[in-house]
Amino acid sequence: MIRPSRHHGNRHGRSEEARRAVLEAADGLLVEKGFTGVTMEGIALRAGVAKQTVYRWWSTKTEVLLDAFLEDSAEELVPPDHGDLAADLRDYLRRLAHFLGGSESGAVFRALIAQAQHDPAFAAVFRERHLDAQRARDRLPLERARDRGELPGSVDVAAETERLVAPLYYRVLVTGEPLDEAFADAVAPARELSGRVRDPDRFAALLGRYTGCAVPAGATSGDGFALGPLTVRLTRSADGVDVVVAGVVDRVLAARVETLFDVL
Known part of the structure; x- marks a missing residue:
């Protein structure tokens, strides 16, 4: 059973360096070898740490990849605040499109989604640890616009946000078509x-x-x-x-x- 990751030790000094090296190694191996090619032994070797170090913090490669993905999404998907909704949406949707379709983090996301299809325990953990936080990030541009009067107070932020981001996820998970800036720009409604x-x-x-x-x-x-x-x-x-x-x-x-x- 997949469990939320345990305490990762001191976030400073050598422990933090080793932890970061493990997460980066897992990302890189997945891109190079695919999900089945990633092993705990391979992660340890790529990171330059002992296998026991990896197992001290994580039980499975899926846990390692999930933590790597969660950190990447929290760092890279911070919605901008230009004070203008059109600029905010353009910037954020471009950022999200690149993250999902053009980065190592996107490759990890696709692998985790695939794993969740046949692992209900992991699927529950993935939703619990990622979905609420990502939805909050996705909604932030519209919430800010509503609060400063660019959108009417009656706007359904949750529904409008889903309409904005759904085409990006559909391309990356279903059709496999490219996610570029032109497509991200077309998703935002006309001003x-x-x-x-x-x-x-x-x-x-x-x-x-x-x-x-x-x-x-x-x-x-x-x-x-x-x-x-x-x-x-x-x-x-x-x-x-x-x-x-x-x-x-x-x-x-x-x-x-x-x-x-x-x-x-």
């Missing part, structure tokens, strides 16, 4: 949506309902207005009113705005 409407008053009223924000009096009589975190620009022509809605991040809201363009 601006544009279309033409014939009834701008009705459009503004429905947009206010969707965002939970009050539409300013006379909003559609000028060339634009602010609505909560959104900025709406209006340009009149003989065929109707061209509308640009800036600041859209919530995918549900984006779909509703697109529908308004189609029906109004």
